[in-house]
Amino acid sequence: MSITARQIVLAQHPHGMPTDEDLPLREKTLDAPAQGEVLVRVIYLSLDPYMRGRMSQAKSYAAGVEIGQPITAESICEVADSKADGLSKGDIVLARTGWVDHAVIRGEDCRKIDPSLAPISTHLGVMGMPGFTAWVGLIVHGKVKSGDRVCVSSAAGAVGQIVGQIAKAKGATAIGIAGGPEKCQEVEETFGFDACVDYKTGDFKSSLESAAGDGFDIYFENVGGDVLFKVLPLMKEFGRVPLCGMIAWYNLTSAPEGPDMAPQIWRNILSKKLTVRGFINYDDIEHHDAFLQDMSGWLKDGTVKYREDIRDGLENAPAYFRDLLSGGNRGKMVVKVGEDPTE
Amino acid sequence: MSITARQIVLAQHPHGMPTDEDLPLREKTLDAPAQGEVLVRVIYLSLDPYMRGRMSQAKSYAAGVEIGQPITAESICEVADSKADGLSKGDIVLARTGWVDHAVIRGEDCRKIDPSLAPISTHLGVMGMPGFTAWVGLIVHGKVKSGDRVCVSSAAGAVGQIVGQIAKAKGATAIGIAGGPEKCQEVEETFGFDACVDYKTGDFKSSLESAAGDGFDIYFENVGGDVLFKVLPLMKEFGRVPLCGMIAWYNLTSAPEGPDMAPQIWRNILSKKLTVRGFINYDDIEHHDAFLQDMSGWLKDGTVKYREDIRDGLENAPAYFRDLLSGGNRGKMVVKVGEDPTE
Numbered sequence: 001m002s003i004t005a006r007q008i009v010l011a012q013h014p015h016g017m018p019t020d021e022d023l024p025l026r027e028k029t030l031d032a033p034a035q036g037e038v039l040v041r042v043i044y045l046s047l048d049p050y051m052r053g054r055m056s057q058a059k060s061y062a063a064g065v066e067i068g069q070p071i072t073a074e075s076i077c078e079v080a081d082s083k084a085d086g087l088s089k090g091d092i093v094l095a096r097t098g099w100v101d102h103a104v105i106r107g108e109d110c111r112k113i114d115p116s117l118a119p120i121s122t123h124l125g126v127m128g129m130p131g132f133t134a135w136v137g138l139i140v141h142g143k144v145k146s147g148d149r150v151c152v153s154s155a156a157g158a159v160g161q162i163v164g165q166i167a168k169a170k171g172a173t174a175i176g177i178a179g180g181p182e183k184c185q186e187v188e189e190t191f192g193f194d195a196c197v198d199y200k201t202g203d204f205k206s207s208l209e210s211a212a213g214d215g216f217d218i219y220f221e222n223v224g225g226d227v228l229f230k231v232l233p234l235m236k237e238f239g240r241v242p243l244c245g246m247i248a249w250y251n252l253t254s255a256p257e258g259p260d261m262a263p264q265i266w267r268n269i270l271s272k273k274l275t276v277r278g279f280i281n282y283d284d285i286e287h288h289d290a291f292l293q294d295m296s297g298w299l300k301d302g303t304v305k306y307r308e309d310i311r312d313g314l315e316n317a318p319a320y321f322r323d324l325l326s327g328g329n330r331g332k333m334v335v336k337v338g339e340d341p342t343e
Numbered sequence: 344m345s346i347t348a349r350q351i352v353l354a355q356h357p358h359g360m361p362t363d364e365d366l367p368l369r370e371k372t373l374d375a376p377a378q379g380e381v382l383v384r385v386i387y388l389s390l391d392p393y394m395r396g397r398m399s400q401a402k403s404y405a406a407g408v409e410i411g412q413p414i415t416a417e418s419i420c421e422v423a424d425s426k427a428d429g430l431s432k433g434d435i436v437l438a439r440t441g442w443v444d445h446a447v448i449r450g451e452d453c454r455k456i457d458p459s460l461a462p463i464s465t466h467l468g469v470m471g472m473p474g475f476t477a478w479v480g481l482i483v484h485g486k487v488k489s490g491d492r493v494c495v496s497s498a499a500g501a502v503g504q505i506v507g508q509i510a511k512a513k514g515a516t517a518i519g520i521a522g523g524p525e526k527c528q529e530v531e532e533t534f535g536f537d538a539c540v541d542y543k544t545g546d547f548k549s550s551l552e553s554a555a556g557d558g559f560d561i562y563f564e565n566v567g568g569d570v571l572f573k574v575l576p577l578m579k580e581f582g583r584v585p586l587c588g589m590i591a592w593y594n595l596t597s598a599p600e601g602p603d604m605a606p607q608i609w610r611n612i613l614s615k616k617l618t619v620r621g622f623i624n625y626d627d628i629e630h631h632d633a634f635l636q637d638m639s640g641w642l643k644d645g646t647v648k649y650r651e652d653i654r655d656g657l658e659n660a661p662a663y664f665r666d667l668l669s670g671g672n673r674g675k676m677v678v679k680v681g682e683d684p685t686e
Binding site: 224228229238243244245246249252254255256257258259260261262263264265266267269270271272273274275276277278279280283 | 567571572581586587588589592595597598599600601602603604605606607608609610612613614615616617618619620621622623626
């Protein structure tokens with residue numbers, strides 16, 4: 001038995017926006033799975049901005065896609081044939097197949113998904129890495145409790161929007177920071193934060209001070225930069241700062257010009273007796289089941305809202321990806337590649 | 344019954360080194376203790392550099408001594424008369440009497456000392472605040488365990504020298520950082536650290552890298568500045584940074600010139616998943632009894648060494664204080680004001 005897979009491959013490195021010529025559809029005959037492997041049929045494919053970097057020759061922390069190979073991606077799949085222990089035909093799994101409709105992969109690289117918890121596509125978003133990152137940072141490292149005042153930067157982002165909603169679910173007050181009135185409105189109205197402060201306005205500092213009230217118990221840190229310098233002085237004693245990202249500083253190749261803000265950061269941590277904890281969610285995998293149970297419950301009772309932008313057809317993935325890069329999506333961008341048996 | 348107390352008072356604000364004219368001996372008649380008060384007889388007086396600041400008119404975080412009043416100090420005393428619950432004649436207590444030989448103070452401002460734990464003078468040093476700060480930072484916030492590699496800045500200081508010795512007692516490796524060959528030698532030979540690196544030498548960075556081996560599990564931070572920037576990149580994943588002080592940055596009145604080192608600090612915390620915890624020991628008072636038991640045992644079996652420089656006579660306190668400011672002491676400077684009944 002052999003299967004012909006459809007794949008979107010990297011034919012050449014794009015200049016600027018990737019074209020259909022850069023990312024053509026090819027067919028490839030797959031071998032039947034060997035011992036330890038599974039054949040999977042892709043149902044949902046995740047499209048994310050980081051994939052643009054993988055299409056380039058530029059050096060990055062992750063290896064780029066080789067010419068002729070499918071573009072990297074996480075996907076939700078159905079097992080079509082299994083030679084791997086613990087996986088059976090019909091199982092729904094999360095895997096890294098790339099932009100394809102079928103793949104043969106190692107069973108140990110699949111994570112089985114329980115379709116009763118939530119719609120299976122959500123395991124690419126709110127039930128997946130962004131959701132788990134928000135949950136671990138706020139609950140394990142932030143130790144959120146009822147009555148806390150929680151500040152979240154990049155509040156309209158995939159992680160930030162969930163942080164505020166978990167804070168609310170835990171009885172805390174959620175204050176977001178985002179750029180521009182549209183994002184702030186979405187954070188307040190769609191995701192139900194108590195307030196969202198626009199860091200692009202001239203009165204950011206005073207608006208943030210008002211929103212801080214008598215101080216923040218938790219600052220869920222995604223950005224670094226000027227936002228960090230403005231938030232730290234507003235922390236309460238014994239506050240917690242789960243440090244998840246520093247978008248403003250990722251592209252630095254050397255220390256920026258002064259003044260040197262290191263002493264101010266250190267003084268705030270010392271005088272307010274803060275706990276700052278850097279984290280990357282996959283270090284906390286022992287909490288993953290607890291996360292899935294929590295988030296499944298919150299999705300079912302409507303406590304946590306999420307937005308997906310699900311579009312049809314692997315062959316259109318390059319066009320959808322261009323739309324994503326242009327900001328044309330409304331919510332998590334997902335490509336439906338094949339029939340969803342759970343619908 | 345009335346008592347005449349001898350006091351060293353602030354007659355005028357000193358210019359530079361305090362003179363005997365700035366700090367004369369005066370007598371004062373004390374009233375008998377009222378309800379809730381005790382009359383104490385001072386046995387040992389602590390002399391510390393911070394007292395120079397209290398003699399000045401310059402603004403500081405603590406109020407200065409008023410003209411005509413005794414100089415601030417902690418002391419070990421014997422209760423001579425008590426109208427306070429829980430305190431009896433003959434009890435040994437820690438109190439803030441100032442530079443005096445007798446005082447009437449509130450009973451609630453005394454902390455009773457158990458003379459069986461250690462020589463009572465040590466409650467001004469290794470059994471007192473410096474010891475407790477070291478213990479809390481390393482054990483409660485640093486979570487030290489056997490096999491850890493611990494780095495301590497200001498290692499010859501009152502706190503730092505104890506940190507390294509507790510680390511050794513817990514089965515960890517102790518690496519000190521200090522300024523100059525004499526201090527480094529004392530840290531290694533007297534206090535038994537595994538190594539002490541001199542930050543004043545040109546090869547500080549490479550010496551520290553050698554001493555770090557495969558990385559530090561704990562950095563007990565007392566200094567900030569360049570030492571901090573050199574240590575952070577040498578931390579192991581999931582390392583802990585109890586943040587106790589930042590000597591290098593205390594006198595800053597505004598952010599120093601660049602480059603801005605804040606992004607480097609943040610990147611190290613994030614990429615190494617560090618926990619940085621600011622602390623001030625009196626927030627952790629629930630651990631105080633456990634500390635006293637630990638330290639008493641270590642002093643009795645010789646695990647922890649300490650040095651005291653005990654000198655005689657309240658009337659000579661100004662001369663001893665000048666010696667302290669000139670670095671003429673060898674160990675914790677203590678003035679013996681009256682007979683020690685436990686000797």
